[in-house]
Amino acid sequence: ALKYPPFKPVGLTDRTWPDAILARAPVWLSTDLRDGNQALIEPMDAQRKLRMFDLLVRIGFKQIEVGFPAASQVEYDFVRKLIDENRIPDDVTIQVMTPAREELIERTIEALRGAPRAIVHVYNAVAPVWREVVFGMSVPEVMALVQRSVQQVQRLTDAQPGTEWTLQYSPETFSMAELEVSLQACETAIAAWGVGRTIILNLPTTVENATPNVFADQIEWMVRRFKDRPEVVLSVHPHNDRGTGTASAELALMAGAHRVEGCLFGNGERTGNLDLVNVALNLYVQGVSPGLDFSDIDAIRTEVEHCNQLPVHPRHPYAGDLVYTSFSGSHQDAIKKGFAARQEGDAWRIPYLPLDPKDLGCNYEAVIRVNSQSGKGGISYLLESEYGLELPRRLQIEFSQVVQRVMDTEGKELTAPLLWTLFEREYGLG
Numbered sequence: 001a002l003k004y005p006p007f008k009p010v011g012l013t014d015r016t017w018p019d020a021i022l023a024r025a026p027v028w029l030s031t032d033l034r035d036g037n038q039a040l041i042e043p044m045d046a047q048r049k050l051r052m053f054d055l056l057v058r059i060g061f062k063q064i065e066v067g068f069p070a071a072s073q074v075e076y077d078f079v080r081k082l083i084d085e086n087r088i089p090d091d092v093t094i095q096v097m098t099p100a101r102e103e104l105i106e107r108t109i110e111a112l113r114g115a116p117r118a119i120v121h122v123y124n125a126v127a128p129v130w131r132e133v134v135f136g137m138s139v140p141e142v143m144a145l146v147q148r149s150v151q152q153v154q155r156l157t158d159a160q161p162g163t164e165w166t167l168q169y170s171p172e173t174f175s176m177a178e179l180e181v182s183l184q185a186c187e188t189a190i191a192a193w194g195v196g197r198t199i200i201l202n203l204p205t206t207v208e209n210a211t212p213n214v215f216a217d218q219i220e221w222m223v224r225r226f227k228d229r230p231e232v233v234l235s236v237h238p239h240n241d242r243g244t245g246t247a248s249a250e251l252a253l254m255a256g257a258h259r260v261e262g263c264l265f266g267n268g269e270r271t272g273n274l275d276l277v278n279v280a281l282n283l284y285v286q287g288v289s290p291g292l293d294f295s296d297i298d299a300i301r302t303e304v305e306h307c308n309q310l311p312v313h314p315r316h317p318y319a320g321d322l323v324y325t326s327f328s329g330s331h332q333d334a335i336k337k338g339f340a341a342r343q344e345g346d347a348w349r350i351p352y353l354p355l356d357p358k359d360l361g362c363n364y365e366a367v368i369r370v371n372s373q374s375g376k377g378g379i380s381y382l383l384e385s386e387y388g389l390e391l392p393r394r395l396q397i398e399f400s401q402v403v404q405r406v407m408d409t410e411g412k413e414l415t416a417p418l419l420w421t422l423f424e425r426e427y428g429l430g
């Protein structure tokens with residue numbers, strides 16, 4: 001059960017659409033095993049891929065991009081393993097990616113043989129630099145490529161009716177392209193797939209190139225064109241080149257996108273993909289259930305660090321080792337007062353702690369540490385919470401001076417047991 005009251009920003013009135021606040025969770029797609037994996041120094045082997053897949057399922061992802069099967073034998077075999085060993089739960093759909101190239105599309109659909117459900121993700125770049133410099137293609141040539149590729153997917157998937165197929169089309173480099181060109185590419189994909197059939201249009205900031213409001217405006221423009229077509233799912237795929245991937249995703253969702261793609265803790269090309277944990281837990285702290293389970297965030301982080309062989313930064317939002325740790329005396333004092341004033345069943349209202357660390361399986365006994373930046377609040381909190389020792393105010397002041405002298409000479413953090421030893425020594429106990 002959520003302890004957080006629905007978030008109402010001061011000074012904003014509710015609007016129906018585009019939303020002034022994020023009031024519901026999007027459909028989530030994890031691309032840890034594809035976009036995340038392709039950016040690793042050493043891509044995951046089959047065993048690490050499987051551990052990541054199982055973790056994503058446990059967290060509650062219902063759509064998981066599991067790879068780029070035409071890229072390598074490891075990728076292909078992993079998709080086959082999931083299907084052949086019946087490892088895909090009934091409520092989970094796998095997605096695989098392929099560039100819009102004939103031989104790769106063929107191999108991709110072949111990899112999916114026998115899958116109960118699948119999303120085939122086809123992409124091609126649409127922005128001018130890619131058209132002109134990378135591929136040397138005119139706009140009509142780009143459209144012809146989209147049409148040919150999607151028709152090929154349609155033909156090959158129609159030939160395998162045992163699978164429930166969905167097409168995802170991504171106009172790669174969307175945020176850097178002319179909106180009319182992206183729209184034309186999307187309409188071409190819809191027509192080639194079959195009007196009225198479910199299609200995901202996935203709009204990426206392949207390289208984040210503008211402030212998040214600009215991306216949100218682009219998304220809103222697209223949403224307005226498709227809002228009366230329920231078969232069209234509008235998805236976003238932000239990267240984080242400007243460090244604003246989360247903001248881009250949130251504003252895009254407020255602008256009407258339905259679905260969001262990203263990776264746990266923001267792994268991915270360059271500065272990463274959108275951090276799904278960040279967006280999900282931002283929703284959570286404003287009273288919206290994300291539908292994803294992060295109640296043991298340390299275990300999730302450890303597993304992801306193992307699979308990616310990359311550390312999560314100690315200050316990473318919600319998940320870093322240091323984020324429930326307060327070093328400064330005034331913060332410690334405020335937190336102590338917050339806990340003291342708290343009544344059973346109250347909404348979360350602890351200063352400096354945006355959420356109850358316990359909700360993520362973290363321990364707030366570790367919140368208060370004592371170092372050279374701390375004041376008496378932290379010291380008395382630790383002695384009281386760990387040893388039941390309630391110091392009168394004058395003794396708090398006196399003992400904090402003793403602690404400060406030790407800090408000044410030793411300069412390191414004092415844990416609760418060290419404080420207790422110091423207290424015993426100073427006041428001749430024991």
Ligand code: KIV
Nearest residue numbers: 123170172173204206
């Ligand atoms: O970032 C990107 O544009 C991609 C596409 C394949 C969707 O990863």
Ligand code: ZN
Nearest residue numbers: 035204206237
């Ligand atoms: Zn990407």
